[in-house]
Amino acid sequence: MTVKLKIDGKDIEVLEGTMILEAARQNGIRIPTLCYLEGLTAYGGCRMCMVTIGKSPKPFASCVTPVSEGMEVITDSPGLREYRRMAVQFLLSERTHICSVCVANGSCELQELANELGVDHVAFEREWPRLDVDSTHSFLVMDRNRCILCTRCIRVCDEIEGVHTLDLMHRGKESQVIIDLNQEWKESSSCTSCRKCAKVCPVGAIYVEGETLSITKDDQIARFIMERREAAHEE
Ligand code: SF4
Ligand code: SF4
Numbered sequence: 485m486t487v488k489l490k491i492d493g494k495d496i497e498v499l500e501g502t503m504i505l506e507a508a509r510q511n512g513i514r515i516p517t518l519c520y521l522e523g524l525t526a527y528g529g530c531r532m533c534m535v536t537i538g539k540s541p542k543p544f545a546s547c548v549t550p551v552s553e554g555m556e557v558i559t560d561s562p563g564l565r566e567y568r569r570m571a572v573q574f575l576l577s578e579r580t581h582i583c584s585v586c587v588a589n590g591s592c593e594l595q596e597l598a599n600e601l602g603v604d605h606v607a608f609e610r611e612w613p614r615l616d617v618d619s620t621h622s623f624l625v626m627d628r629n630r631c632i633l634c635t636r637c638i639r640v641c642d643e644i645e646g647v648h649t650l651d652l653m654h655r656g657k658e659s660q661v662i663i664d665l666n667q668e669w670k671e672s673s674s675c676t677s678c679r680k681c682a683k684v685c686p687v688g689a690i691y692v693e694g695e696t697l698s699i700t701k702d703d704q705i706a707r708f709i710m711e712r713r714e715a716a717h718e719e
Contacts, residue, residue, distance in 0.1 A: 489555040504546035504557055505533050515559045516568060516597055518686055519634035520547045523706030524643055527635055531571045532597065535559045543567060569601045577608040578657050579615075580629040581687070588688030591697040594632060595687075615660060620670035623693050624682060626661065631689040633659050637681035644706050649675040661689075680705060 485500045491508050498507040503526060508515050518530035528548035535546045536558045543564065546557070558564070575581070575594060583589045615628035635652065638661065642648040649672055653662045664672045682690045683702040692700045
């Protein structure tokens with residue numbers, strides 16, 4: 485069954501159950517995202533894909549809000565841009581993001597969004613805790629100081645690689661990505677060293693030592709693998 489709605493004034497028709505973000509993308513309308521990755525379960529954590537619906541004063545995360553008949557969605561407005569600018573500034577104030585000394589400089593989705601939204605300063609006080617950098621793996625490095633807690637690495641490790649080496653410890657801004665039961669990477673008994681976490685990390689928090697992130701990164705990897713699996717099931 486299909487559903488008719490309007491996104492940015494454009495009449496569209498999509499399958500019932502489609503999320504607003506996917507409906508927009510299927511119709512050539514771009515909504516900025518950070519934590520969302522096609523092929524992984526949507527999480528709705530980064531608040532970048534916020535949209536407004538009808539007259540509701542409250543914005544909604546489009547990656548986890550399904551379409552409904554007659555819905556009128558706005559994906560871009562001065563208010564939404566300001567909301568996204570604030571969300572980017574919160575991220576920049578919570579962890580150390582100095583682009584000039586980051587391995588992801590030039591290949592960073594947070595940096596790209598900040599540039600796109602015109603974030604040239606941070607209006608909030610910096611917190612910047614000193615967090616552990618794990619470089620004990622033979623080629624993978626995790627720098628928690630760069631992490632934006634998008635959980636892409638956790639979801640790809642669990643849902644695509646199927647080993648669930650990574651997870652979150654603590655809550656809110658105290659959260660940290662951990663390896664197995666908060667062990668060093670070299671001690672992990674579950675990690676297959678597949679690199680998928682480094683491929684999907686949007687910033688410079690997980691990377692392959694000695695490899696530029698423009699080579700490592702592949703934000704299509706989850707979708708690619710899911711499509712291959714679905715095709716194999718159909719054969
Ligand atoms: S390398 Fe693969 S198995 Fe190891 S933590 Fe990353 S995604 Fe998980
Ligand atoms: S390490 Fe990277 S992918 Fe994982 S939660 Fe942090 S920013 Fe996201």
